[in-house]
Amino acid sequence: MTDRIAAELAEVCAAFRIEGELTGYEIITTGNINTTYRVDFRRSGDGTEKSYIAQMVNTYVFKNPLLIMSNIDHVTEHIRAKGTDKACLHFHHTDSGANHYSNTHGCFWRLCNYIDSVTYDICNDPEILRRAGRAFGEFQMQLSDFDASKLHETIPDFHNTQKRLDRLFDDIRQDPCGRAGAVREEIEYIDFLRSTVTELGELLAKGELSLRVTHNDTKVNNVLFERHTAEPLTVIDLDTVMPGLVMHDFGDAVRSAANTAAEDERDLSAVRFDLDLYRAFSEGFIGRISRVSSAAQSLTEREIDTMALGALTITVELASRFLDDWLTGDRYFKTAYDGHNLDRARCQLRLASDMTAKYGEMRSIVKEIASGGRKFFTVKLHKPVLIGQQP
Ligand code: GN1
Numbered sequence: 001m002t003d004r005i006a007a008e009l010a011e012v013c014a015a016f017r018i019e020g021e022l023t024g025y026e027i028i029t030t031g032n033i034n035t036t037y038r039v040d041f042r043r044s045g046d047g048t049e050k051s052y053i054a055q056m057v058n059t060y061v062f063k064n065p066l067l068i069m070s071n072i073d074h075v076t077e078h079i080r081a082k083g084t085d086k087a088c089l090h091f092h093h094t095d096s097g098a099n100h101y102s103n104t105h106g107c108f109w110r111l112c113n114y115i116d117s118v119t120y121d122i123c124n125d126p127e128i129l130r131r132a133g134r135a136f137g138e139f140q141m142q143l144s145d146f147d148a149s150k151l152h153e154t155i156p157d158f159h160n161t162q163k164r165l166d167r168l169f170d171d172i173r174q175d176p177c178g179r180a181g182a183v184r185e186e187i188e189y190i191d192f193l194r195s196t197v198t199e200l201g202e203l204l205a206k207g208e209l210s211l212r213v214t215h216n217d218t219k220v221n222n223v224l225f226e227r228h229t230a231e232p233l234t235v236i237d238l239d240t241v242m243p244g245l246v247m248h249d250f251g252d253a254v255r256s257a258a259n260t261a262a263e264d265e266r267d268l269s270a271v272r273f274d275l276d277l278y279r280a281f282s283e284g285f286i287g288r289i290s291r292v293s294s295a296a297q298s299l300t301e302r303e304i305d306t307m308a309l310g311a312l313t314i315t316v317e318l319a320s321r322f323l324d325d326w327l328t329g330d331r332y333f334k335t336a337y338d339g340h341n342l343d344r345a346r347c348q349l350r351l352a353s354d355m356t357a358k359y360g361e362m363r364s365i366v367k368e369i370a371s372g373g374r375k376f377f378t379v380k381l382h383k384p385v386l387i388g389q390q391p
């Protein structure tokens with residue numbers, strides 16, 4: 001192989017002391033931020049093949065990539081010491097003992113083991129989603145005794161919905177690309193939901209909710225599954241492990257798990273929030289966390305009560321992030337075509353709208369699972385005004 005990417009990958013792998021010859025690579029297109037490759041090697045000694053994951057970190061998003069690598073070191077070590085994961089992420093080190101490498105083009109690289117597995121971008125199999133829920137619940141449990149003071153805040157205010165929305169509305173006022181006029185309806189809908197989706201932040205500020213160590217990017221495709229048995233192997237993408245709210249992890253997961261369409265679906269009539277898929281994920285996630293006996297680990301009444309709000313919050317927050325990126329010239333998320341971020345934003349808003357219509361059921365499903373199967377028929381809508389509103 002003589003192409004430019006192969007040459008760069010070979011240089012990176014050499015820096016991480018990978019032995020043998022680079023025989024191939026494939027770009028992995030999942031993920032909206034970093035650039036990821038599977039690299040294949042043939043060992044010079046016995047000729048065996050081995051693959052790795054080489055990843056170029058997006059330093060526009062992660063302004064200080066050394067911080068994420070320090071977090072990852074601590075987190076993977078903590079999880080590995082528990083010995084509960086079937087497969088663990090393991091990052092390779094350079095000659096000087098660093099788990100990252102900056103090459104001559106100024107790009108920041110890291111390299112970890114390749115785990116043969118499958119992931120799901122869209123999934124309508126409740127059993128798979130139940131397992132994904134269990135995997136994220138397990139992850140939450142593995143980190144429940146992790147010393148949060150070891151963690152750096154890799155992206156400040158990552159899930160500070162209030163700040164995200166303040167920035168969106170600032171950018172709408174400034175309108176640097178002259179695009180705001182085209183999205184009046186979307187802006188109005190976000191404004192309409194504003195007081196609802198900033199409620200979790202207010203409860204946190206009032207001390208009615210506490211921070212845990214959370215993953216903060218719990219899309220279902222961040223769980224690796226065994227190819228044949230579809231058993232979850234491990235949770236990946238540890239860049240945003242930081243102190244956070246468990247409802248955000250739950251919420252981010254269900255907005256991806258229970259969406260009947262892709263995150264960037266343009267046919268909005270295909271975008272629905274499926275309550276059966278939601279229930280399946282919730283059974284895995286809440287069921288896993290509820291099984292613990294320690295008071296510090298188990299979910300509080302308040303957390304259970306605001307799980308569904310976490311889903312609506314993260315969905316609207318993400319819609320606002322996509323929309324803001326579109327309004328300011330598409331610099332944050334990778335895009336495949338002009339208007340990609342706008343399509344993503346509209347899809348998330350449609351999903352949010354469907355959630356508001358099903359909000360009462362979403363809350364009672366969580367409550368039912370957390371109480372071990374007791375049915376609740378009398379749950380009131382969080383804010384009745386939300387019902388049936390369409391973006
Ligand atoms: C980004 O790169 P990826 O796909 O793992 C983003 C998440 C969003 C997600 C939406 C650091 O995650 O917050 O939910 O896209 N990650 C960062 O698909 O901003």
Ligand code: MG
Pocket residue numbers: 033217237239
């Ligand atoms: Mg990510």
